Amino acid sequence: MDSHSIIGTKNKKGQTFTDPYHLFFEAQRIPSFFTGSEVIKEAIRRASVDLMVAYPITPQSEAAALIGELYAEGYVTDYMRGENEFGVMSECAGGSFGGARVFTTTAGPGTMRAMENFPMWSGARLPIEMIVTCRGINSPLSIQPDTLEIYFLLETGMLVWHAETAQDFYDWILMGFMVAEQPDVHLPIAICCDGFFVTHTKDVVNLTPADMCLPPYDPYRSPVPCMDMECPPVRMMRDPFIMKSNYISYATHASWQQEVRAAIERSRKHTIPLLHGLIETENTDAEILIVSSGTAVSQGREAIRLLADEGLRVGLVKIKSLRPWPYHEIREATKHAKHIFVPEFNVAGWMAREIKSTIPDSDRVVVGPHVAGGMTMPPEVIVEHIQRTLGKSVATLAGRGS
Amino acid sequence: MSKEKIQICEEFFDIMPPEYQALVTNATWGKEGRGWKDVGVNKELIEQHSLCAGCPESMAFRYILASLPNPEDTVMVGSTGCTSLVFPHVGVHNIHSLFGNQNAIASGLKRALTLRFPGKVKDVVVLAGDGATVDIGLDYTLQSWFRQEMFTTICFDNELYANTGGQESGLMQKGFVAKMAPVGKKFDKVRLPEIAKESGCVYVVNCTVSKPSLVEKVIRNAVYIAREIGPTYIQLYTPCILEIGKNSMEGLQEMRDSEKPGERFAYKEFISDQAKAFLADLAEKEKAKKASAKEALAQA
Ligand SMILES: Cc1ncc(C[n+]2csc(CCOP(=O)(O)OP(=O)(O)O)c2C)c(N)n1
Ligand code: SF4
Ligand SMILES: [Mg+2]
Numbered sequence: 001m002d003s004h005s006i007i008g009t010k011n012k013k014g015q016t017f018t019d020p021y022h023l024f025f026e027a028q029r030i031p032s033f034f035t036g037s038e039v040i041k042e043a044i045r046r047a048s049v050d051l052m053v054a055y056p057i058t059p060q061s062e063a064a065a066l067i068g069e070l071y072a073e074g075y076v077t078d079y080m081r082g083e084n085e086f087g088v089m090s091e092c093a094g095g096s097f098g099g100a101r102v103f104t105t106t107a108g109p110g111t112m113r114a115m116e117n118f119p120m121w122s123g124a125r126l127p128i129e130m131i132v133t134c135r136g137i138n139s140p141l142s143i144q145p146d147t148l149e150i151y152f153l154l155e156t157g158m159l160v161w162h163a164e165t166a167q168d169f170y171d172w173i174l175m176g177f178m179v180a181e182q183p184d185v186h187l188p189i190a191i192c193c194d195g196f197f198v199t200h201t202k203d204v205v206n207l208t209p210a211d212m213c214l215p216p217y218d219p220y221r222s223p224v225p226c227m228d229m230e231c232p233p234v235r236m237m238r239d240p241f242i243m244k245s246n247y248i249s250y251a252t253h254a255s256w257q258q259e260v261r262a263a264i265e266r267s268r269k270h271t272i273p274l275l276h277g278l279i280e281t282e283n284t285d286a287e288i289l290i291v292s293s294g295t296a297v298s299q300g301r302e303a304i305r306l307l308a309d310e311g312l313r314v315g316l317v318k319i320k321s322l323r324p325w326p327y328h329e330i331r332e333a334t335k336h337a338k339h340i341f342v343p344e345f346n347v348a349g350w351m352a353r354e355i356k357s358t359i360p361d362s363d364r365v366v367v368g369p370h371v372a373g374g375m376t377m378p379p380e381v382i383v384e385h386i387q388r389t390l391g392k393s394v395a396t397l398a399g400r401g402s
Numbered sequence: 403m404s405k406e407k408i409q410i411c412e413e414f415f416d417i418m419p420p421e422y423q424a425l426v427t428n429a430t431w432g433k434e435g436r437g438w439k440d441v442g443v444n445k446e447l448i449e450q451h452s453l454c455a456g457c458p459e460s461m462a463f464r465y466i467l468a469s470l471p472n473p474e475d476t477v478m479v480g481s482t483g484c485t486s487l488v489f490p491h492v493g494v495h496n497i498h499s500l501f502g503n504q505n506a507i508a509s510g511l512k513r514a515l516t517l518r519f520p521g522k523v524k525d526v527v528v529l530a531g532d533g534a535t536v537d538i539g540l541d542y543t544l545q546s547w548f549r550q551e552m553f554t555t556i557c558f559d560n561e562l563y564a565n566t567g568g569q570e571s572g573l574m575q576k577g578f579v580a581k582m583a584p585v586g587k588k589f590d591k592v593r594l595p596e597i598a599k600e601s602g603c604v605y606v607v608n609c610t611v612s613k614p615s616l617v618e619k620v621i622r623n624a625v626y627i628a629r630e631i632g633p634t635y636i637q638l639y640t641p642c643i644l645e646i647g648k649n650s651m652e653g654l655q656e657m658r659d660s661e662k663p664g665e666r667f668a669y670k671e672f673i674s675d676q677a678k679a680f681l682a683d684l685a686e687k688e689k690a691k692k693a694s695a696k697e698a699l700a701q702a
């Protein structure tokens with residue numbers, strides 16, 4: 001299907017296939033008060049999704065079930081509950097191999113259970129969109145927010161974006177399909193948010209009109225053939241590479257992995273205009289910076305306000321895309337900073353590690369504060385961490401109660 | 403997709419790979435009554451393979467490809483194992499993704515093809531080893547049957563993990579000494595055909611590939627039934643001659659020995675009433691078609 005000639009026509013629900021730029025930047029926005037889960041539903045209502053594969057796991061169960069309602073209403077063409085997340089991600093792959101626009105959601109242990117599929121998705125160039133509503137993956141069992149699972153996704157060859165707010169989430173779910181499906185990208189995308197903090201809180205989100213939707217996926221705008229027997233099946237090779245221990249085999253595997261990484265980089269030119277850059281910055285001329293992604297950024301914003309009250313000027317870098325990694329953008333944004341704080345919702349402090357490996361003079365990076373296992377990160381914790389690092393005496397949080 | 407759609411323009415014909423030239427000039431796509439007798443004549447039915455010399459899988463593969471009723475609109479799904487050495491040579495679209503997830507892939511694939519091509523037949527056929535079907539992939543095999551996903555599952559049962567060097571598998575016979583079964587396998591061969599029936603398959607066959615005409619009939623039935631009625635399962639004995647210590651020429655005899663009455667691969671079939679009625683109806687229509695063709699010929 002030619003996705004250009006279809007613009008302006010209507011789907012079976014009466015929605016008009018709309019030029020994505022018009023939809024994102026010109027169409028009317030309607031302020032609505034929704035939970036993050038409802039926001040996922042509203043985005044998918046407008047996303048011309050062919051197949052959604054669902055499986056319950058907190059905190060994405062509600063969203064996955066709400067999309068079932070969209071299927072019942074006819075907004076999503078096919079919908080099924082998979083048997084477990086490994087199966088779910090393979091069912092998604094089958095749908096995508098067959099040329100469908102495929103969507104799924106998962107979290108925490110589900111992400112880990114499915115893991116073998118993700119490098120396969122990217123190697124097979126399947127532009128599946130997966131929402132990850134992050135939760136803990138440790139034992140004993142936890143359902144609480146925790147971003148450790150994102151770290152495991154970073155080298156799967158997927159695009160990985162990390163939303164801060166429900167508004168990010170709404171826009172990025174729609175934009176994500178458009179970037180992932182570009183022929184020179186054609187990769188799966190994980191759009192992550194912090195579970196509960198985003199999924200289960202209500203926020204005002206500006207929605208695009210419900211009678212407009214994305215153009216459908218065109219599986220023939222792809223770097224690899226769609227598995228539908230509508231183009232010639234070719235004998236791929238006489239000797240399958242898997243069995244060969246020779247240079248051609250190694251070079252083929254190595255260069256394809258490089259190509260997947262190159263495709264991630266090529267996504268920049270599509271993503272930057274849509275997301276207005278891979279990072280967002282405020283006052284990067286300040287000596288102190290807070291750099292992070294997800295809701296840690298929101299907490300950072302509050303901390304910056306509290307510190308301003310005390311006369312301390314602190315700047316902010318919000319990282320929106322983790323893959324591609326905004327290497328040059330982060331180097332540029334942090335070049336004046338003397339102290340770089342990286343608040344995180346995980347025990348590992350992986351974001352701090354990524355930033356350390358990106359910038360010169362990496363001892364400017366102060367790891368933390370990081371909380372884990374579902375703990376919240378009140379802005380005061382960030383304030384205290386900054387003040388303590390700067391050698392200021394601070395009243396401890398515990399002390400305040402007495 | 404018909405052959406006409408993929409014709410090569412005259413100017414470029416000579417520079418195209420011989421496989422492609424043969425596909426557009428000589429493939430059996432769309433040929434009435436295509437079947438195992440086309441093997442050896444048509445390149446698209448696997449000219450060469452990279453299995454061990456004499457491996458019965460190589461013949462099984464060819465018979466199956468020759469028997470597909472609709473190869474021009476069939477997509478196959480494989481898994482890791484010896485079969486994955488053959489799939490790159492196969493002249494229909496085929497997917498290898500991971501080890502054991504083949505029925506999950508096929509579930510998503512069949513749904514995608516159904517929603518994208520309403521009113522058109524697109525067959526999906528899974529072909530995987532016994533390790534893939536019964537051990538690592540059992541959950542996905544069974545769940546696709548429970549869900550009544552409309553495709554055929556074929557298992558190449560060589561009673562062990564061949565591709566990794568001959569380890570114990572669930573379909574291995576009890577007592578067989580193998581890698582990872584150093585004192586002999588301690589439990590019975592898993593009875594997947596019976597499980598398939600209980601799990602919702604409407605047509606189940608357990609046999610060897612010693613008789614190509616039988617394989618042809620069974621595969622055609624399985625694909626037709628999966629199109630209209632429900633999931634179908636075919637378990638074929640394709641002995642791993644390498645791991646059981648046979649020579650290249652001994653595969654056929656091994657299959658003949660194990661399909662004798664009372665042996666574990668004696669022909670077994672289950673067919674639901676609905677599927678049986680469907681096949682009878684199909685045969686009736688076929689007969690009527692032949693009769694009217696004969697009549698037309700006589701009048702001409
Ligand atoms: C997740 C995973 N585990 C293990 C393997 C290793 N592996 C590759 S093929 C194979 C055995 C295949 O056995 P079977 O399905 O019976 O096929 P056969 O080779 O016997 O035809 C195994 C264990 C793998 N590729 N992936
Ligand atoms: S290892 Fe066994 S199953 Fe595999 S190709 Fe050789 S004989 Fe056939
Ligand atoms: Mg085997």
